Amino acid sequence: MRITTGRRAVQGMGVVLGLFGVTGIGMTHILFPGLHCYACPWAITVCPVGLVQNLVIFGTVPFFWLGAMIVYGVVAARGFCGWFCPFGTLNDLLSFRRARIRSSLSYGKFLILLGTLVGAWALTDTIFCKLCPAASLEASLPYLFLGVAKVNGPFLIHMATLGATLLGMVLIARFWCRYLCPMGAILALFNRVSLLHLEWNRTECTGCETCVDACPMGIDPRQEHDGHNCIKCGACTESCVPDSLKLRCGPRKAK
Amino acid sequence: MRQALAVLLAALGLCVFSGAVWPQEGILTFAVEPDALDVSAGGQAVARVRIVNTTAREADDIELVWAGPEGFSRDPGPASVAVLGAFASTTIELTVVVEATAPQGETRGHLEAIYTYCIDDLCYQIVAPLVLTLRVAAPTEATPDTTSDVGTPAKAEIEIPGRVPWRGVAFGVIGLLLAVAGLLWRTRHRTVLAATLVIAGGVALGLGVSLNQHKQAQAVGAVLCTSCVGIETVQTLRARLSPSQAAAVEQLTAPIELLVFYAPWCRSCPYAEELVGLVAARNPLVRYRLVNAEAERDLAVQHGVTRAGRTVVPAIVHLGTGTVLFGVEDLGNRLVSLLQEAP
Numbered sequence: 001m002r003i004t005t006g007r008r009a010v011q012g013m014g015v016v017l018g019l020f021g022v023t024g025i026g027m028t029h030i031l032f033p034g035l036h037c038y039a040c041p042w043a044i045t046v047c048p049v050g051l052v053q054n055l056v057i058f059g060t061v062p063f064f065w066l067g068a069m070i071v072y073g074v075v076a077a078r079g080f081c082g083w084f085c086p087f088g089t090l091n092d093l094l095s096f097r098r099a100r101i102r103s104s105l106s107y108g109k110f111l112i113l114l115g116t117l118v119g120a121w122a123l124t125d126t127i128f129c130k131l132c133p134a135a136s137l138e139a140s141l142p143y144l145f146l147g148v149a150k151v152n153g154p155f156l157i158h159m160a161t162l163g164a165t166l167l168g169m170v171l172i173a174r175f176w177c178r179y180l181c182p183m184g185a186i187l188a189l190f191n192r193v194s195l196l197h198l199e200w201n202r203t204e205c206t207g208c209e210t211c212v213d214a215c216p217m218g219i220d221p222r223q224e225h226d227g228h229n230c231i232k233c234g235a236c237t238e239s240c241v242p243d244s245l246k247l248r249c250g251p252r253k254a255k
Numbered sequence: 256m257r258q259a260l261a262v263l264l265a266a267l268g269l270c271v272f273s274g275a276v277w278p279q280e281g282i283l284t285f286a287v288e289p290d291a292l293d294v295s296a297g298g299q300a301v302a303r304v305r306i307v308n309t310t311a312r313e314a315d316d317i318e319l320v321w322a323g324p325e326g327f328s329r330d331p332g333p334a335s336v337a338v339l340g341a342f343a344s345t346t347i348e349l350t351v352v353v354e355a356t357a358p359q360g361e362t363r364g365h366l367e368a369i370y371t372y373c374i375d376d377l378c379y380q381i382v383a384p385l386v387l388t389l390r391v392a393a394p395t396e397a398t399p400d401t402t403s404d405v406g407t408p409a410k411a412e413i414e415i416p417g418r419v420p421w422r423g424v425a426f427g428v429i430g431l432l433l434a435v436a437g438l439l440w441r442t443r444h445r446t447v448l449a450a451t452l453v454i455a456g457g458v459a460l461g462l463g464v465s466l467n468q469h470k471q472a473q474a475v476g477a478v479l480c481t482s483c484v485g486i487e488t489v490q491t492l493r494a495r496l497s498p499s500q501a502a503a504v505e506q507l508t509a510p511i512e513l514l515v516f517y518a519p520w521c522r523s524c525p526y527a528e529e530l531v532g533l534v535a536a537r538n539p540l541v542r543y544r545l546v547n548a549e550a551e552r553d554l555a556v557q558h559g560v561t562r563a564g565r566t567v568v569p570a571i572v573h574l575g576t577g578t579v580l581f582g583v584e585d586l587g588n589r590l591v592s593l594l595q596e597a598p
Contacts (some may be wrong), residue, residue, distance in 0.1 A: 002426065011541075021565075022382075025564070026477065027473050027477035027565070028473065029469040029472055029473045030473065037432045038476035041562065041564070041565050042564070043565075044304060045476070046472045046475060047476075050476075051472050051475055051476075054475045058374070058520070059282070059310055059312075060374065060468065060471065062463070062468070063466060063468060064459070064460060064463025064464060064468035065459070065468070066463070066471070067456045067457065067458070067460030067461070068456075069456075070452050070455060070456030070459065071453070071456045072452070072453050073452070073456075074449050074453050074456065108320060119520070124309075124342070126487070128481065129485060130485035132487075133541050135485060137429050139303055139486075140485065143486060143567075146562055148481075148486060148581045149486045150486075150487070150582075150584065152488075152584060154485040154486060155485075155486070157485070158485055171399070184587070190452070191446060193445045193449040193452060194450050195435070195449065212469040226484070246451045251449075252446055253464075
């Protein structure tokens with residue numbers, strides 16, 4: 001089975017879990033390993049970014065959140081972005097252009113994460129949620145049709161951020177995941193230790209760089225597969241003719 | 256490698272220590288106006304204690320108790336506030352009675368502010384000491400003072416000994432973890448570090464569950480306030496009825512029962528509660544009950560406040576028609592329209 005086929009199936013499971021509330025199951029204690037708004041009428045999981053803002057506001061030292069993030073980080077880290085996150089899946093489906101712009105801009109997601117935490121602390125408000133394009137898509141729009149939300153200032157701000165993000169996704173593959181996602185920033189901290197990882201065999205590599213062209217995140221997978229931008233989607237491994245890049249799940253070999 | 260493990264273990268130790276050993280921090284701040292009271296021996300003076308809830312938690316049973324010294328007392332006894340909602344504030348007037356035998360000169364009076372608050376099933380009682388400066392003069396023949404006259408009152412933030420800077424602790428832990436992440440970036444023995452992280456994550460999860468943080472996470476996701484998720488802007492102003500709205504309420508002739516669903520941490524909910532209170536005060540035919548949506552979820556489901564598994568607050572339910580109003584935007588007009596609906 002090709003990696004892409006398997007990945008689409010797992011991404012489908014991510015969407016199903018994200019919308020599992022249609023079955024009537026209510027909110028659970030599970031933190032979603034991706035960016036998926038808990039305000040979505042059909043969500044049964046808690047968005048880690050939304051939760052951590054609330055915990056900062058409540059004054060709770062977030063042990064449960066921290067533990068969940070470490071576990072997710074060690075299991076797959078940004079692999080969840082490439083394989084599971086519904087908003088990442090939307091990015092994926094709109095990835096028409098493998099554009100490359102300055103890679104240093106990808107540190108923007110860490111600034112967004114920092115701003116999210118400082119904003120919650122300083123303003124005692126979930127500022128990021130009011131701008132989050134995932135919340136726009138998964139909460140604002142459904143609540144408009146459910147008669148809870150109205151077309152007002154906050155709704156229009158949501159639509160503006162969603163529109164800008166969708167435009168960015170169309171123009172630059174994985175735009176949100178690359179530059180802006182605070183959830184991706186959290187998971188990226190664990191990219192070098194995760195069980196799901198890429199291996200590159202230098203001796204088998206012919207240097208054809210088809211993997212560089214295939215990467216939706218605009219990185220060189222040979223050099224940056226443990227960096228904060230690799231979402232372990234496996235696109236590079238499929239494109240690699242000599243099979244020098246492999247997607248593995250398990251303990252890493254010491255280099 | 257050893258450095259990374261040492262820093263990781265230190266971070267973990269700090270997490271465990273701060274959560275399990277450190278006392279719970281208070282959620283209220285207190286300020287006394289004026290910061291010094293001039294009073295005659297045998298007289299009395301009034302101070303105002305401003306209490307501000309700086310968090311999204313509800314503080315209950317706030318009581319100010321005189322703790323000394325001898326020769327002074329509070330009149331007419333402990334002052335109390337039953338509930339102080341999230342981000343709310345209030346002022347308690349405090350009459351200090353000075354006995355004729357009280358020592359003259361400057362004296363430090365001690366008060367204790369005692370209150371409780373809960374995080375899910377865990378409740379904490381906080382005792383915050385307050386200090387009040389009293390300048391006692393010789394007895395006079397005049398009628399005892401009822402108010403202190405010391406010019407413009409100066410707000411004084413009361414020093415609370417032993418206050419724990421939880422935010423500093425939390426950010427310190429985050430800083431340490433980021434430092435660990437930085438070290439992870441360089442090390443070669445990643446499997447060992449991954450195993451260490453799994454242990455750290457497991458301990459943190461266990462500690463979080465023991466502190467009921469998983470239930471807190473569920474509650475955050477299950478009950479939504481309209482301003483928290485950007486459905487509308489937060490409304491923290493005092494509620495008021497316009498003359499036309501007040502007239503419309505007064506003209507109601509049939510009894511109406513309302514349920515007002517709120518959550519303790521919802522910042523817009525006090526506005527909705529106050530507005531319904533104003534309506535009920537205008538027309539005794541309108542009766543209402545406040546319902547904590549977190550505590551009475553079945554009632555929320557029964558009345559349509561919970562939709563597709565998600566409870567949205569503030570919400571006002573007309574029990575006669577079953578109509579539900581969500582949020583606070585243009586609530587005055589919407590509430591009047593709701594009241595005018597025929598059952």
